[in-house]
Amino acid sequence: MELRRITRMEDPQLPEVIVLYQQAFPASERREVNQLKRLIAGQSSMFFHVIEEGGKLAGLFVYWKLADFYYLEHLAVCPEMRNQKIGQKVLDYIREHLSGEHLLEVEPAVDEITTRRINYYRRNGYEIVEKQYRQPAYDNPEKSYPLWLMSNRDYPDRRELAEHIQVIKEEVYYKPCL
Template identity: 30%
Template structure:
């Protein structure tokens, strides 16, 4: 097993796929690896790390924090197949944050999530900062169809568990 190399490849992909304001600083990830409610999945294709999934599993709710594939593999159905498995195997509401449709890729991403059974539940959402004093990011919340009325409770849980709001923790 090549744990150090695997973690470096995942870290590279996180940095490539997400702007700094949409991910925590890399030094904040190791403590998450030991929590019982977080799951990190490395997507392997041809022996190489080509993607990642970071999920939070709270029993009654599954939150997809980060999902990414290497750019050259996007648009070929691999991401859809992986996410379909995650969303359908959750057997409980699945929720995620997504960028509003300002570009073609953002519109396609929302369309992908809709094909997987997710629905836009909250358009006026500001993602808390991963850094003390950092800027909030305007995103949308999407969740499993039929669970839109529960979105405020879902968002409250995400704010506390993922971003550390309301627990006296300035950084998450």
């Protein structure tokens, strides 16, 4: 598995990756394409990666380096590449190369699919740290959606978690809308 960061709107693989992005995430959980392209080209703290396996597009992975932690924004595997442990390889990469704290959002456990996703992250060292979290809408920070936050570490001091949530909201959701 290879991760290749895209930093130019003219990248020849970007159109194909954007199709995957749009198919993998509902509108409420993704950015408008022009905003995404502007961030890819101009936001150095956002890392938009193509996942390749055997020279083929296998998925996408987006994370942010924020202050003293990482926010894992999107991970999607192409449907035809599923069940080949691509997601596991990305999580292994994260563990080996992004040392420190990681935060990610998941949908609340309301059905078999969402429960399986949470358990998958648990098996990879993440635990739910906040169930009252509200993700601001990408296109309108006045709207929000209930999600849970998971992390690879515990937060005995809830103020630290609140500070990190505020950084995520400001850097990932509010500032790009300006």
